[in-house]
Amino acid sequence: MLNKLEIGVIGLGKFGFFVAQRLMELGHQVVGLDGNPDNVRRAQEALTQVYQGDATDKKVLEQLGFAEFxxxxxxxxxxxxASILICLHLKEIGVEKVWIKAISWEHEKVLRKIGADEVFFPERFGAHQVALQLTNPGLIEYMQFGQGVLMQKLTVDEWAGKALRDLDLTKKFRAQVVAVRKAGSPENDFTYLPSADDVLNKGDELVVIVQEEMLEKLKP
Structure with a gap:
């Protein structure tokens, strides 16, 4: 890992705790804060440091060093x-980037007006993922950095015997192959960023980044 980050997580309920736990698994240091003693106890052995306190109190955030994150x-x-007040305090004490959960469109508008850098709706994103995966077998992920960009798994049939260079997927379908698993290989044995000269065989599995409207035109 190039950069080991120290990240603050305020609110250690189900979602906040899972985010904090995953950040730890990725090798970062995580400092948690929650007013609920049960949440604090659950997180104590999982995170770098955990505090019990009122995050709506600006002095608490300052005393616990959140300004340094x-x-x-x-x-x-x-x-x-509470989330609006916490966001306001975090920006006032100098936190560079505040990632915050919203519960409504109106809530998001207010958070952005007071300086929230990233606003997310876990339930909305989860529902969108489920709907897409249900209707697009092989979908790995709906990617948020572009409008309608998917990471999709495809199995080679008609493309057998052709090299990636010959298929020219980027020009024809605005698609990019990022990984290949040869037919018969172990489930997770992918070759990432494959060479354009690699020849595909029937049954090979491709991981492709593609715009949603182009997906049905891909016939591997």
Whole structure:
């Protein structure tokens, strides 16, 4: 890992705790804050440091050193007023990037107006993922950095015997192959960023980044 980050997570309920736990698994240091003693106890052995306190109190955030974090994630459930106040305080004490959970479009508007850098709706994103995976077998991920960009798994049939260079997928379908698993290989034995000269065989599995409207035109 090139950069080991120290990240603050405020709100250690289900979503906040899972985010914090995953950040730890990725090798980062995570400092958690929650007012619920049960949430604090659950997180103590999983995170770098955990505090019990009121995150809506600006002095608490300052005393616990949250001003020193470049990134702070805020997930305080349905407490709209609390999340707005926490976001305001974090920006005032100099946190560079605040990632915060919203519960409505109106909530998102307010958060952005007071300086939230990234606003997310876990339930909405999860529902969108399920719907897409249900209707697009092989979908790995709906990618948020572009409009309708998918990461899709495809199995080679008609493309057998051709090299990636010959297929010219980027020009024809605005698609890019990022990984290949040869037919008969172990399930997770992918070759990433394959050579354009690699020849495909029937049954090979491709991981492709493609715009959603082009997906049905791909006939591997």
């Amino acid at each position: 470049n990134n702070v994630v805020v997930s305080v459930g349905s407490a709209m007023e």
